[in-house]
Amino acid sequence: MKILVCISHVPDTTSKINFIDNNTKLDVNGVQFIIGPYDDYALARAIEIKEANAGTTVTVLNVGPADTEPTIRKALAIGADDAVRINAEPSDSFFVASQIAAYAKDKNFDLILMGRESIDFNGGVVHSMVGELLGITSLSPVMKLELEGNKAKLAREIEGGKEYVEANLPLVLGCQEPIAEWKIPNMRGIMSARTKPLQVIEAITVNTGVSLKAFELPPAKGAVKMIAADNVAELVNLLKNEAKVL
Amino acid sequence: MNTLVFIEVAEGKAKKTSLEAVSYAKALNGQVTALVLGTADAQTVLQIGKAGADKVLHAPDEKLNQGSIQAYASSILQAMQTEGTKTLVLANTSLGTPIAAKVAAKLQASIATNVTELPDTSAGFVVKKSIYTGKAFSKIELKNDYKVIAIKKNAATIEDNGTDVTATLFSPQLTDADFAVKIVSTEKASGEISLPEANVVVSGGRGMKGPEHWQPIEELAKALGAATGCSKPVSDMGWRPHHEHVGQTGVKVSPQLYFAIGISGAIQHLAGVNSSKCIVVINKDAEAPFFKAADYGIVGDAFDVLPKLIDAVKASK
Numbered sequence: 058m059k060i061l062v063c064i065s066h067v068p069d070t071t072s073k074i075n076f077i078d079n080n081t082k083l084d085v086n087g088v089q090f091i092i093g094p095y096d097d098y099a100l101a102r103a104i105e106i107k108e109a110n111a112g113t114t115v116t117v118l119n120v121g122p123a124d125t126e127p128t129i130r131k132a133l134a135i136g137a138d139d140a141v142r143i144n145a146e147p148s149d150s151f152f153v154a155s156q157i158a159a160y161a162k163d164k165n166f167d168l169i170l171m172g173r174e175s176i177d178f179n180g181g182v183v184h185s186m187v188g189e190l191l192g193i194t195s196l197s198p199v200m201k202l203e204l205e206g207n208k209a210k211l212a213r214e215i216e217g218g219k220e221y222v223e224a225n226l227p228l229v230l231g232c233q234e235p236i237a238e239w240k241i242p243n244m245r246g247i248m249s250a251r252t253k254p255l256q257v258i259e260a261i262t263v264n265t266g267v268s269l270k271a272f273e274l275p276p277a278k279g280a281v282k283m284i285a286a287d288n289v290a291e292l293v294n295l296l297k298n299e300a301k302v303l
Numbered sequence: 304m305n306t307l308v309f310i311e312v313a314e315g316k317a318k319k320t321s322l323e324a325v326s327y328a329k330a331l332n333g334q335v336t337a338l339v340l341g342t343a344d345a346q347t348v349l350q351i352g353k354a355g356a357d358k359v360l361h362a363p364d365e366k367l368n369q370g371s372i373q374a375y376a377s378s379i380l381q382a383m384q385t386e387g388t389k390t391l392v393l394a395n396t397s398l399g400t401p402i403a404a405k406v407a408a409k410l411q412a413s414i415a416t417n418v419t420e421l422p423d424t425s426a427g428f429v430v431k432k433s434i435y436t437g438k439a440f441s442k443i444e445l446k447n448d449y450k451v452i453a454i455k456k457n458a459a460t461i462e463d464n465g466t467d468v469t470a471t472l473f474s475p476q477l478t479d480a481d482f483a484v485k486i487v488s489t490e491k492a493s494g495e496i497s498l499p500e501a502n503v504v505v506s507g508g509r510g511m512k513g514p515e516h517w518q519p520i521e522e523l524a525k526a527l528g529a530a531t532g533c534s535k536p537v538s539d540m541g542w543r544p545h546h547e548h549v550g551q552t553g554v555k556v557s558p559q560l561y562f563a564i565g566i567s568g569a570i571q572h573l574a575g576v577n578s579s580k581c582i583v584v585i586n587k588d589a590e591a592p593f594f595k596a597a598d599y600g601i602v603g604d605a606f607d608v609l610p611k612l613i614d615a616v617k618a619s620k
């Protein structure tokens with residue numbers, strides 16, 4: 058079995074988001090970059106499948122500039138066999154999807170696993186675009202993946218519940234918890250990651266249909282109004298007559 | 304700009320965010336055609352018209368009652384072609400988003416998901432979308448003729464001054480490949496208010512101590528007509544179902560009113576609630592970080608405060 062895991066390189070979930078250059082660039086000062094948390098679930102499930110099925114290979118792929126390499130090495134330390142970096146700024150969802158599809162086109166992956174969404178742009182679209190571009194089935198957000206030969210049994214989260222579905226490989230899946238437990242790299246993994254192959258390939262040209270105008274921060278929150286614990290009627294009154302939300 | 308709106312139907316009724324999508328499309332100043340797939344009643348069609356659709360295409364095929372992403376995407380592409388529309392507007396949901404992505408990839412359309420307000424068309428076609436899990440917004444220009452816009456709840460207000468429309472029969476050509484994904488079963492909490500669409504949400508955290516203590520949370524929710532939510536550890540420990548988990552890695556809510564009870568206010572939880580209009584925090588620790596993100600706060604033991612609050616809410620009705 059051949060598995061491709063696509064990882065995004067994103068600010069840690071605790072990062073404070075600020076912009077510079079006239080609100081056109083993220084201020085990366087003090088920001089730590091990580092593998093997208095959903096992509097981490099995808100990677101963990103891929104490694105589980107590899108551990109259960111001899112002969113399985115897991116390739117990780119990132120579309121990004123050279124500074125994403127530490128994040129890619131981390132995925133190798135977690136257990137991927139080799140890595141590919143497509144050398145480009147991931148300018149938008151369709152650009153990223155086109156790069157992934159161009160790479161995967163002739164490689165016959167059985168599974169292409171991604172996160173349900175990146176945590177920077179929260180597009181939630183790259184997997185479905187890759188599926189469409191390659192002409193193979195895509196599903197997201199997937200919270201359970203079991204394989205029976207060529208068939209996959211999946212649970213997909215829907216509003217207020219889940220949907221159990223079956224589909225044949227090859228598949229492109231956007232993953233989320235509880236598909237697997239996050240894996241933490243051990244010392245041996247970290248050592249071996251240094252020498253695992255990381256291939257850098259150039260990007261294809263894509264006409265993109267979007268351009269960034271500006272970033273914006275939400276308006277600052279006013280101060281909290283505290284109410285005594287024995288005066289809840291006052292809270293109800295304020296919600297009704299001041300905030301007008303009841 | 305002529306627009307096609309995909310209507311999500313649940314139990315024969317149009318979803319609220321889909322009706323918002325109709326009103327959103329209407330504001331783009333052109334012909335609005337709505338597409339309804341699967342069983343839906345005449346009342347629903349009327350409602351779609353009232354929200355602003357000039358025409359409703361309806362494919363009543365029962366095979367389309369289950370949310371088959373590929374079959375829906377194919378139907379939408381065919382409707383866009385026959386109607387000559389280049390813009391698709393739909394709700395940003397577990398069904399809408401993958402459909403949006405497929406249609407956009409097929410048409411090489413400009414796409415934006417998580418769109419929070421009407422576009423600015425003073426120079427080009429610029430939409431605002433929520434990014435960094437609610438911590439920021441970006442304004443992006445959709446440059447292509449073909450556009451796909453997936454809107455978040457509250458991106459537009461549902462209008463009710465539209466005209467009476469009757470459905471036009473629509474019969475998309477679908478093949479086995481459109482149904483390659485077999486939907487075996489669906490597990491859905493019925494009768495409950497859906498968390499992503501709720502106007503009021505009552506969430507409990509680890510401070511509630513255990514699943515056996517959820518009764519007051521549920522009672523408060525019931526009194527307020529609210530949906531119930533929880534923090535991640537609460538669903539991780541199985542105290543509450545996974546689909547109630549709110550935050551960065553769970554459901555993002557944008558209600559009018561959000562109650563956080565016994566939740567500390569970790570940044571990952573806040574990421575899922577910061578587009579709420581008003582936040583009330585009840586926590587026994589005055590230093591809990593959630594108070595900094597709240598509009599109203601009560602320092603107190605949830606087990607003392609909740610019964611009083613339930614009484615006060617009931618008394619105010």
Ligand SMILES: Cc1cc2nc3c(=O)[nH]c(=O)nc-3n(C[C@H](O)[C@H](O)[C@H](O)COP(=O)(O)OP(=O)(O)OC[C@H]3O[C@@H](n4cnc5c(N)ncnc54)[C@H](O)[C@@H]3O)c2cc1C
Nearest residue numbers: 063119120147149150171172174175178179180181182183
């Ligand atoms: C300064 C700047 C401005 C940007 N402006 C925009 C913009 O205006 N519009 C826009 O759409 N994007 C923009 N991006 C790109 C954005 O950061 C994303 O990398 C890209 O758009 C894909 O994100 P998404 O949210 O659509 O992915 P999603 O569809 O949410 O991602 C789903 C999954 O796809 C995979 N994936 C996502 N990105 C990558 C990647 N780079 N490499 C490998 N796998 C990946 C992951 O598994 C992820 O979980 C900008 C980036 C920068 C640095």
Ligand SMILES: Cc1cc2nc3c(=O)[nH]c(=O)nc-3n(C[C@H](O)[C@H](O)[C@H](O)COP(=O)(O)OP(=O)(O)OC[C@H]3O[C@@H](n4cnc5c(N)ncnc54)[C@H](O)[C@@H]3O)c2cc1C
Nearest residue numbers: 508509510534535550551552565566567571572587588605
């Ligand atoms: C990558 C990543 C993603 C994450 N995603 C999410 C997410 O999507 N959603 C999420 O919620 N978390 C998420 N988390 C976890 C998050 O960091 C916190 O651990 C979590 O939100 C804490 O849950 P809690 O507030 O219920 O519990 P705690 O932090 O333990 O807080 C319990 C609170 O209850 C109060 N309390 C205790 N007893 C009482 C009482 N009797 N009455 C009133 N108050 C009381 C305490 O003072 C405390 O403030 C994520 C973490 C990571 C690393």
